[in-house]
Amino acid sequence: MSGKAIADRPEAEAPRRDRRAERRDATRAEILEAAWALAGEQGLTELSLRDLGDRVGMRAQSIYSYFDSKHAIYDAMFQESNEELLRRMQVVRDTAGTPNERFLLGARGFVEFALEDLSRCQLLFLRTLPGFEPSPEAYAPAVLVLELARERLAEIGITRPEMLDIWTALLSGIMQQQWANDPGGDRWKKLLDDVIAMYLAYAKKRKS
Amino acid sequence: MSGKAIADRPEAEAPRRDRRAERRDATRAEILEAAWALAGEQGLTELSLRDLGDRVGMRAQSIYSYFDSKHAIYDAMFQESNEELLRRMQVVRDTAGTPNERFLLGARGFVEFALEDLSRCQLLFLRTLPGFEPSPEAYAPAVLVLELARERLAEIGITRPEMLDIWTALLSGIMQQQWANDPGGDRWKKLLDDVIAMYLAYAKKRKS
DNA sequence: GTCTATACACCGATAGAC
DNA sequence: GTCTATCGGTGTATAGAC
Numbered sequence: 001m002s003g004k005a006i007a008d009r010p011e012a013e014a015p016r017r018d019r020r021a022e023r024r025d026a027t028r029a030e031i032l033e034a035a036w037a038l039a040g041e042q043g044l045t046e047l048s049l050r051d052l053g054d055r056v057g058m059r060a061q062s063i064y065s066y067f068d069s070k071h072a073i074y075d076a077m078f079q080e081s082n083e084e085l086l087r088r089m090q091v092v093r094d095t096a097g098t099p100n101e102r103f104l105l106g107a108r109g110f111v112e113f114a115l116e117d118l119s120r121c122q123l124l125f126l127r128t129l130p131g132f133e134p135s136p137e138a139y140a141p142a143v144l145v146l147e148l149a150r151e152r153l154a155e156i157g158i159t160r161p162e163m164l165d166i167w168t169a170l171l172s173g174i175m176q177q178q179w180a181n182d183p184g185g186d187r188w189k190k191l192l193d194d195v196i197a198m199y200l201a202y203a204k205k206r207k208s
Numbered sequence: 209m210s211g212k213a214i215a216d217r218p219e220a221e222a223p224r225r226d227r228r229a230e231r232r233d234a235t236r237a238e239i240l241e242a243a244w245a246l247a248g249e250q251g252l253t254e255l256s257l258r259d260l261g262d263r264v265g266m267r268a269q270s271i272y273s274y275f276d277s278k279h280a281i282y283d284a285m286f287q288e289s290n291e292e293l294l295r296r297m298q299v300v301r302d303t304a305g306t307p308n309e310r311f312l313l314g315a316r317g318f319v320e321f322a323l324e325d326l327s328r329c330q331l332l333f334l335r336t337l338p339g340f341e342p343s344p345e346a347y348a349p350a351v352l353v354l355e356l357a358r359e360r361l362a363e364i365g366i367t368r369p370e371m372l373d374i375w376t377a378l379l380s381g382i383m384q385q386q387w388a389n390d391p392g393g394d395r396w397k398k399l400l401d402d403v404i405a406m407y408l409a410y411a412k413k414r415k416s
Numbered sequence: 417g418t419c420t421a422t423a424c425a426c427c428g429a430t431a432g433a434c
Numbered sequence: 435g436t437c438t439a440t441c442g443g444t445g446t447a448t449a450g451a452c
Binding site: 174 | 251253254333334335336338339370373374376377378379380381382384385387388395396399402403405406407409410413
């Protein structure tokens with residue numbers, strides 16, 4: 001239907017800016033930014049569309065022009081954060097040094113990321129949101145993050161799948177306990193190096 | 209104020225049954241039982257007082273005669289479950305055998321308990337309920353459970369506080385990953401013995 | 417004391433006017 | 435795209451019947 005009209009215009013093949021789409025994306029980003037701010041202030045689960053609307057200067061119902069549902073907002077936040085984590089882990093992968101150094105860097109970077117923001121940690125790793133299941137697209141970067149962890153472990157000779165599962169459980173346990181029993185502190189965070197030493201010693205003994 | 213009245217009655221010192229209190233406690237127990245059933249069916253956070261009222265054959269508002277609020281129901285469930293866990297861990301403590309056997313028994317018993325019921329696990333260990341903070345009374349048995357864990361560790365020569373924190377992180381990580389990524393399965397549960405071996409080897413090397 | 421009836425304020429979501 | 439109006443749901447509170 002629009003094919004002929006476009007072909008008629010000389011500038012059709014040049015990458016024309018879609019101002020409407022740009023504006024829409026900008027508003028979406030603004031809403032997400034406000035959502036993060038509100039989640040940080042009142043808690044992830046306490047986020048309400050009415051508060052969110054107030055924050056961005058529109059009625060709550062108008063948000064539905066930008067997101068299909070509240071869960072869609074959470075989903076976008078989930079994806080956004082996972083992409084940020086993926087970027088950090090890719091930096092680790094591309095860092096010069098020994099495989100062991102990269103493994104350490106990845107472990108510390110991950111824990112630091114997980115302990116930076118409670119709402120983000122709850123959204124990504126702890127299952128705090130009642131009915132929330134991330135969409136496949138939003139989950140995709142998380143799969144890549146796990147793949148990078150597998151690579152870092154393989155680089156230091158740890159390839160058995162069970163050892164990867166143990167590794168994720170170790171990190172998961174540290175961040176869970178840290179947020180649950182000493183939020184903002186470092187009681188479990190500071191044990192990370194000990195846990196890493198424990199894990200590596202065991203992996204060496206098990207020879208994989 | 210009632211001191212004199214009681215002293216006036218000859219039968220005051222005999223343990224008289226308070227039928228009213230008995231009936232009240234029975235109804236409270238009935239409500240809690242229904243709450244567990246609903247939590248199991250729809251999820252812990254999806255529990256609503258109206259559904260709960262339907263289940264026990266009263267209007268939702270009447271529940272307030274037995275519990276001050278929805279959180280008070282969660283609090284009673286929290287306490288109930290922690291007392292059950294405490295009982296199990298006390299059985300472990302009183303079991304004949306070597307300290308090492310008791311430690312193993314406690315570890316496996318705890319993980320089994322944590323993986324028996326998602327709602328219970330969320331209520332007790334994962335922080336799934338938005339604003340829920342257990343009351344001191346409800347939390348008391350949890351403190352005793354931790355104390356028993358400390359004892360089991362001390363019996364096998366592990367006394368450093370950091371080693372207790374690592375231990376709780378290990379168990380926490382296993383149950384977190386199991387429920388989050390393989391609910392109902394045993395992908396992480398079956399790694400418990402490996403994790404225990406890893407932990408004990410590290411503790412031995414660290415000599416505490 | 418325990419129930420019913422009614423209400424309030426909030427929530428996510430939808431329909432339709434402009 | 436943003437609004438108003440409205441819906442069915444929630445936890446919570448209170449007044450009053452019995």
